[in-house]
Amino acid sequence: MTNGRRAIGLDIGGTKVAGAIVGEDGTVHAELRRNTPDTSDADTMTTLLREMVEELRGDAEGADVSAIGVGAAGTVEWPVGRIRWAPNNNYENWDVRGLLESACGLPVVVDNDGNVAGLAEARLGGTRNDHMVLLTVGTGVGAGIVLDGKIYRGPHGLGAEVGHMNVNPDGPQCGCGNYGCLEAVASGTALTRMGRSAALHDPRGMIATLAAEAGGEVTGQHVTMAAMAGDSTAASLFQRLGRSLGIGIASINAIFEFEVVLIGGGLVDAGELLLEPARRAAREFHYGPPEVRPIPPVLPATYKGDAGKIGAGLLALEET
Amino acid sequence: MTNGRRAIGLDIGGTKVAGAIVGEDGTVHAELRRNTPDTSDADTMTTLLREMVEELRGDAEGADVSAIGVGAAGTVEWPVGRIRWAPNNNYENWDVRGLLESACGLPVVVDNDGNVAGLAEARLGGTRNDHMVLLTVGTGVGAGIVLDGKIYRGPHGLGAEVGHMNVNPDGPQCGCGNYGCLEAVASGTALTRMGRSAALHDPRGMIATLAAEAGGEVTGQHVTMAAMAGDSTAASLFQRLGRSLGIGIASINAIFEFEVVLIGGGLVDAGELLLEPARRAAREFHYGPPEVRPIPPVLPATYKGDAGKIGAGLLALEET
Numbered sequence: 222m223t224n225g226r227r228a229i230g231l232d233i234g235g236t237k238v239a240g241a242i243v244g245e246d247g248t249v250h251a252e253l254r255r256n257t258p259d260t261s262d263a264d265t266m267t268t269l270l271r272e273m274v275e276e277l278r279g280d281a282e283g284a285d286v287s288a289i290g291v292g293a294a295g296t297v298e299w300p301v302g303r304i305r306w307a308p309n310n311n312y313e314n315w316d317v318r319g320l321l322e323s324a325c326g327l328p329v330v331v332d333n334d335g336n337v338a339g340l341a342e343a344r345l346g347g348t349r350n351d352h353m354v355l356l357t358v359g360t361g362v363g364a365g366i367v368l369d370g371k372i373y374r375g376p377h378g379l380g381a382e383v384g385h386m387n388v389n390p391d392g393p394q395c396g397c398g399n400y401g402c403l404e405a406v407a408s409g410t411a412l413t414r415m416g417r418s419a420a421l422h423d424p425r426g427m428i429a430t431l432a433a434e435a436g437g438e439v440t441g442q443h444v445t446m447a448a449m450a451g452d453s454t455a456a457s458l459f460q461r462l463g464r465s466l467g468i469g470i471a472s473i474n475a476i477f478e479f480e481v482v483l484i485g486g487g488l489v490d491a492g493e494l495l496l497e498p499a500r501r502a503a504r505e506f507h508y509g510p511p512e513v514r515p516i517p518p519v520l521p522a523t524y525k526g527d528a529g530k531i532g533a534g535l536l537a538l539e540e541t
Numbered sequence: 542m543t544n545g546r547r548a549i550g551l552d553i554g555g556t557k558v559a560g561a562i563v564g565e566d567g568t569v570h571a572e573l574r575r576n577t578p579d580t581s582d583a584d585t586m587t588t589l590l591r592e593m594v595e596e597l598r599g600d601a602e603g604a605d606v607s608a609i610g611v612g613a614a615g616t617v618e619w620p621v622g623r624i625r626w627a628p629n630n631n632y633e634n635w636d637v638r639g640l641l642e643s644a645c646g647l648p649v650v651v652d653n654d655g656n657v658a659g660l661a662e663a664r665l666g667g668t669r670n671d672h673m674v675l676l677t678v679g680t681g682v683g684a685g686i687v688l689d690g691k692i693y694r695g696p697h698g699l700g701a702e703v704g705h706m707n708v709n710p711d712g713p714q715c716g717c718g719n720y721g722c723l724e725a726v727a728s729g730t731a732l733t734r735m736g737r738s739a740a741l742h743d744p745r746g747m748i749a750t751l752a753a754e755a756g757g758e759v760t761g762q763h764v765t766m767a768a769m770a771g772d773s774t775a776a777s778l779f780q781r782l783g784r785s786l787g788i789g790i791a792s793i794n795a796i797f798e799f800e801v802v803l804i805g806g807g808l809v810d811a812g813e814l815l816l817e818p819a820r821r822a823a824r825e826f827h828y829g830p831p832e833v834r835p836i837p838p839v840l841p842a843t844y845k846g847d848a849g850k851i852g853a854g855l856l857a858l859e860e861t
Contacts, residue, residue, distance in 0.1 A: 296833055305833045352696045366796075368693070375798025376672045376689070382795040385828035387788050389709055399791075399826050468707050471719075475702040476686075476796070478695025506719050508705035513616055513625045 227286050228541075229277050229327075230534025231270060232334060233257070233293040235310060235360065239526070240273045242282055243290075243534025247345040249527070250282040263315035270317075271324040289329045290537030291317055292337035292529045294363075299378025300540075302331035328541040336372045336381060337532030338524070339365015342483050344535060346523035352480045354473060355522055356383065358466065358495070359486035361396065362404040365532075366477070372536075384408070388469055407466040409488055412441035415458045419444075427452040445491050459494040466495070467502025467519075474517060475508040485522030496521065547606050548861075549597050549647075550854025551590060552654060553577070553613040555630060555680065559846070560593045562602055563610075563854025567665040569847070570602040583635035590637075591644040609649045610857030611637055612657035612849045614683075619698025620860075622651035648861040656692045656701060657852030658844070659685015662803050664855060666843035670801045674793060675842055676703065677806035678786065678815070681716065682724040685852075688797070692856075704728070708789055727786040729808055732761035735778045739764075747772040765811050779814040786815070787822025787839075794837060795828040805842030816841065 225245040232239040234257065241252040253276060258265050270291070278286055295307025302318025321329045339355040342348075342365070351370035357363040362384030366373040374380055384404035385397055392401030396410065405411060416439045420429035427447040432439040447455035470482050482503070488495055500519045507516050524531060545565040552559040554577065561572040573596060578585050590611070598606055615627025622638025641649045659675040662668075662685070671690035677683040682704030686693040694700055704724035705717055712721030716730065725731060736759045740749035747767040752759040767775035790802050802823070808815055820839045827836050844851055 296829060306830060368688075369696070373688070376800065377798065379829070379834045380796060380798035382828050385795040386706075386792040387826055388707065389711075390788050390826070391709075397828055399828065402828075468710050472706040472792075473796070475705040476700060476793070478697065478700035480696060506707055506710070508702050508717055508719065508722075509616060509699070510626060514699045 226538055228288045228290055228534040228537035229274055229286050230530040230532070230537065231273065231289065231291045232337070232529030232533055233266070233291065234334070234529070235294055238269060238273065239530045240277055241530040241534060242277055242280065242286060243531050245538055247341065247531050247535065249531065251277055251280040252530070253277065257310070261310040261312055263312045266312055266315065267317070267320045267324065270321055274321070274325050286327070288537035288541040289321060289325060289327050290337065290533035290535070291321070291329065291331040292334040292533040293317065293331065294334050297331055297333045297378050299332060299374045300330070302329060304331070328537070330537050330540045332372070332374070332533070332536055333378070333381065334529050335363030335365045336374060337365070337536050338363070338485060338528035339367055339532070340372055340535055341524050341528045341532030342485070342522055343367040343370070345531070346483065348481050348483065348520060350481045352478065353483065354383070354477065354479050355483045355485055356466070356470070357486035358408060358484060358488040360409050362408050363486070368477070383469070383473060386469060386472065388465060388472070403465065403469040407462055407469060409441040412444050412458065412462055412488065413439065415461065416441060416444035419454050419458060423454065426454055428455055441488070445494070448491065448494050456494065459491060460498045463495050463498030464502040467499040468506050470499060470503040470519060471506035471508065474503070478514070479517050482517050482519045483522040484519065485525065485528060489521050492521070546858055548608045548610055548854040548857035549594055549606050550850040550852065550857065551593065551609065551611045552657070552849030552853055553586070553611065554654065554849070555614055558589060558593065559850045560597055561850040561854060562597055562600065562606060563851050565858055567661065567851050567855065569851065571597055571600040572850070573597065577630070581630040581632055583632045586632055586635065587637070587640045587644065590641055594641070594645050606647070608857035608861040609641060609645060609647050610657065610853035610855070611641070611649065611651040612654040612853040613637065613651065614654050617651055617653045617698050619652060619694045620650070622649060624651070648857070650857050650860045652692070652694070652853070652856055653698070653701065654849050655683030655685045656694060657685070657856050658683070658805060658848035659687055659852070660692055660856055661844050661848045661852030662805070662842055663687040663690070665851070666803065668801050668803065668840060672797070672799055673801040673803065674703070674797065674799050675803045675805055675848075676786070676790070678728060678804060678808040679806035680729045682728050683806070686797070703789070703793060706789060706792065708785060708792070723785065723789040727782055727789060729761040732764050732778065732782055732808065733759065735781065736761060736764040739774050739778060743774065746774055748775055761808070765814070768811065768814050776814065779811060780818045783815050783818030784822040787819040788826050790819060790823040790839060791826035791828065794823070798834070799837050802837050802839045803842040804839065805845065805848060809841050812841070
């Protein structure tokens with residue numbers, strides 16, 4: 222038996238929903254995972270979440286769960302807990318908090334997935350810090366901004382969209398419709414786009430070959446595999462991507478004076494392929510003399526894919 | 542006689558130091574102004590500030606002054622009140638707070654000039670708001686960020702450098718040494734650079750002619766005069782500059798979810814020449830559907846050149 226309160230943390234992504242019973246120290250006592258239904262409308266999703274909560278509470282460790290926290294991709298109104306808009310899901314204006322509180326009889330808090338992941342890193346990660354940002358570099362670029370120990374959300378929870386800071390108005394189009402967002406040049410989607418272009422120009426190169434062997438189109442993962450195997454074209458794509466990320470990091474450091482910058486999300490599995498050029502550009506574009514304005518370390522996040530559900534659980538424990 | 546407490550507000554710029562006795566409602570009871578000495582080292586500057594404080598206190602209205610607030614261009618450590626670094630002045634590591642408290646026997650607070658100007662606008666401007674930014678577009682681009690009613694400075698006062706957010710890594714060099722800062726493309730310095738280039742390409746155009754008539758090199762003011770007189774080349778430079786400013790505004794709106802964006806500084810005197818393209822680009826690059834994430838209004842600031850000293854006085858009244 223462990224002491225302390227427990228909450229259920231749920232992390233709603235574009236392809237899967239992860240759930241866990243989380244303790245105050247971040248310990249995961251039980252967990253489960255479901256695929257996000259193809260028809261990810263509000264009714265279907267609410268039913269799925271209710272079933273996951275019931276299953277987790279049915280677990281012996283779940284008896285004393287006191288609250289539910291939800292982290293979700295998309296624009297989440299805070300503290301109302303309504304998901305206004307999610308580029309990769311069909312729900313819209315989904316009152317997650319209200320519906321889940323009615324269905325489960327527990328207090329519910331709902332926040333953006335980047336925010337809850339940032340909370341997990343700030344409170345329990347290897348570099349606990351009250352002035353930091355977590356950038357999650359996956360399909361998109363998410364962010365959790367922690368200022369003076371608190372998640373920064375904007376007055377209605379619509380802020381912290383660092384991935385949609387413009388880094389080059391003449392850059393490629395982003396999933397959001399704008400041109401030159403950080404997400405458009407420094408995400409898994411950007412890596413896929415660059416990899417496809419590289420394969421087109423060199424159909425016998427390693428990127429194209431790996432994709433052909435797998436029997437499908439080039440994805441960012443083929444680029445990562447090729448770069449890890451020493452392919453120079455793939456490595457150069459990571460240099461480009463990491464440099465864009467580093468320039469974005471320098472910009473937010475000018476604005477926020479962060480003490481630590483953490484990189485999470487799927488692409489951080491590429492390790493130094495991503496981090497080295499990002500650090501270099503963050504130094505190159507750093508504002509001010511480093512002895513006056515220190516350059517914060519750029520480090521991999523502690524909680525890979527678990528950050529969302531753990532952070533959602535922590536948020537529920539802190540806010541209820 | 543008016544009621545309430547009063548403070549002295551001092552605004553240290555690259556070319557002048559402005560001082561005033563400021564009431565809680567922002568009323569200026571007395572004011573004076575000195576040129577910044579060419580040898581703007583810490584000793585000379587401290588003496589100048591002490592003399593200005595004595596003169597202001599000597600005024601009949603200055604009898605009940607309870608504190609001193611200083612706003613200064615440069616990197617100001619908060620709450621220590623030490624100016625670490627100022628690109629346009631010779632002082633460095635200047636302990637303004639300590640020296641001025643000793644010299645004047647009053648509590649002193651020292652902050653970045655953009656921050657105190659932002660405070661004046663947030664508390665007393667025409668669009669008082671707790672979630673806003675003031676961008677001062679002058680020689681450089683300064684900023685005062687107000688989050689939940691409080692100035693955001695970063696953990697040691699080194700943040701809020703929105704002017705050094707990168708907007709194009711291949712852009713022109715900034716006074717800070719980096720390439721493509723917002724300040725490098727959306728400031729008076731940028732306008733001067735663009736104006737000189739235009740005059741070089743068209744020596745008989747209005748910009749070159751106005752400068753020649755004034756007997757000197759082209760400055761941003763000649764561009765402004767030409768644009769106001771209807772010169773299409775000068776107007777197109779404002780379109781470029783305003784567009785860059787608007788893209789920067791869209792980026793910080795994605796990050797902060799501001800409710801109001803105010804534009805101050807010398808260039809706002811150009812009015813719609815600057816504001817119209819800025820608003821257009823801020824809309825074009827706005828993140829998310831406007832019905833979900835509203836587009837904040839971009840408005841001229843209330844307190845032109847007085848924002849610094851009034852805000853410095855207000856800050857002293859709030860913090861002491």
